[in-house]
Amino acid sequence: MNTLYENLGSATGISKMVDDIVEAHLNNPVIRARFLPYLEKPERVAEIKKHTCDFLAAGSGGPETYTGRSMPETHRGMNISEAEYMAVIDDIMGVMEKHGIDESARKDVLAITYALKGEIIHQ
Amino acid sequence: MNTLYENLGSATGISKMVDDIVEAHLNNPVIRARFLPYLEKPERVAEIKKHTCDFLAAGSGGPETYTGRSMPETHRGMNISEAEYMAVIDDIMGVMEKHGIDESARKDVLAITYALKGEIIHQ
């Protein structure tokens, strides 16, 4: 049986999806304001993408190591609302579907992001 | 392999969980205001519980028939926010865990409630 990492397309598949997720966030009216300042700092966007890829890879059974900050630390001081959290989930789910990720893997990712909710919202 | 209906404890298990979910909603500061007026109308609470049981049963592969209104119709005019939707999910997830529902069935329910989101929020 495949690992979730494999079902997400391994490093290459995850990286392509993270590109599209960031793009979706920039077009999502609920959360785009959070990302607009980064447009002037492409190196910061690249760093965020790298951390996100490693986080997803490590969390789905891949060989990568996540070296970024903890979830609460990453979102500290942002006071992310439920509406913003849902917007992120919507973008992730939409991109996974577009990339042909099967329903079982999408369910796994939904469950993982739900489990992380308490470390993301209102930090 | 069991159906989701069986994994949720069939009619009896679902009914007990719906009792606890309504109880949890009444204690959840984010959504309790929506339910307080019903405390004076126990017959309305009984009706809501009945519809919820049938909806869950029918949607999880049970023999029950759901005769209530459609999801958008049920929530029409309520303008339910993302925070309220998340509060409902939290109560459902917490009750399922308390009732010993296994992870796979909880994932299924999370995915079903996520799929229904567009028919619940901001109607």
Place this chain on the structure above:
Amino acid sequence: MNTLYENLGSATGISKMVDDIVEAHLNNPVIRARFLPYLEKPERVAEIKKHTCDFLAAGSGGPETYTGRSMPETHRGMNISEAEYMAVIDDIMGVMEKHGIDESARKDVLAITYALKGEIIHQ
């Protein structure tokens, strides 16, 4: 010195503004969902407008008597969010400006609606 009632245009002025405020609410994406069900019940809209006129008139020093329910009772079970409350204020302020109500009277209305916030939000 004029009363606030007079500065709002007395019964006629208030009534015209209430018409425009309800119209603005129906076009405001944050709150229109709350009002859409009323479109099928014009007599309910007429009643809401009548109560709103009387409430504003009585509260601004006019001779009208408000016979509707109390603020908390009116909003009971609605769980109105801060965003919805702000949308209502925005519509009221915009209509008052459009109707040429002077700054001092608009300030008074803003202060009154702010004072009522606790009886409107999350009831």
Place this chain on the structure above:
Amino acid sequence: MNTLYENLGSATGISKMVDDIVEAHLNNPVIRARFLPYLEKPERVAEIKKHTCDFLAAGSGGPETYTGRSMPETHRGMNISEAEYMAVIDDIMGVMEKHGIDESARKDVLAITYALKGEIIHQ
């Protein structure tokens, strides 16, 4: 007739209120998460207080000059919600009342903060 600046207690009065407002924000569950990271950076808190004092003083007719960033620039990337904005207003109004600021001056401040809303929310 006094200026708003004088009605707010001039530089000394404004400075004392800003201290109390920041304290109130740190105890307000809706927005405290935004301010917690600053607790480790007292020099940053001092800078925010200084800018806030100058902003209020300059905006109320005092001789101070505001040298901080523009409102949209200050809130850029924060995606402040309506609920957070209302929490800030509540803290400001509560502190002004505690400091014995008269109703007319409180109304002026409410109107000013309302006028700034579009430069604060969802930037």
